[in-house]
Amino acid sequence: MTEAPERTAAAFHPDEALEEAVRNDAAQETASFDPNDMQIPAELRQCGAVVDKAIDYLIEKKLPSELIASALLGGSLGVLVRTTDAETMIRMLQTAIDSVRAGELILSDESLSDGE
Template identity: 45%
Template sequence: MSLDPQGMAPEDLSHAGSVTDKAIEYMIEQGIAPISIASALLGGALGLMARTMEDKAIARVLRSALMSVESGELQEMRQQGAAQPPAS
């Protein structure tokens, strides 16, 4: 697993993201509430980080996520999602 040119993301991040997106899509099709899906994914991610990363690295990941929320990046994603027609 190698890092991108900026040394930030592993090369398999896109693959992991695609698999996660498919799992989310499946759970939505099964009628699982979005908050339950998000809570389960977050809990799983935190558990994985706890088993594989140092606390300082986990804190950096969480700070980055918080900065995305505070900068409005997630709001932009929400607006882009609303502008896209539903998949059939």
């Protein structure tokens, strides 16, 4: 691992109060959220584009979406285990669980573009 990611991982230990404040701010802004106003860092766009291409490739190979998602999640956890501590990982995963339970990650039928 290079020095920059190690330094970033070592510095990334948000406390729970800060995370709660961010969640509350995000919840208040949800009603006025405009995805076109969101600033996405170039590195994140690049990573996302690569992942999207990999997903498209796997879908074209007719692999089951559950297996694709499982492999991506496993890979993501592998990156996290090498770059962050267990408590931060647990908080990140709990945030994802909370989002699913709140219905934030549930797509409506018309939102599905690949017909699944």
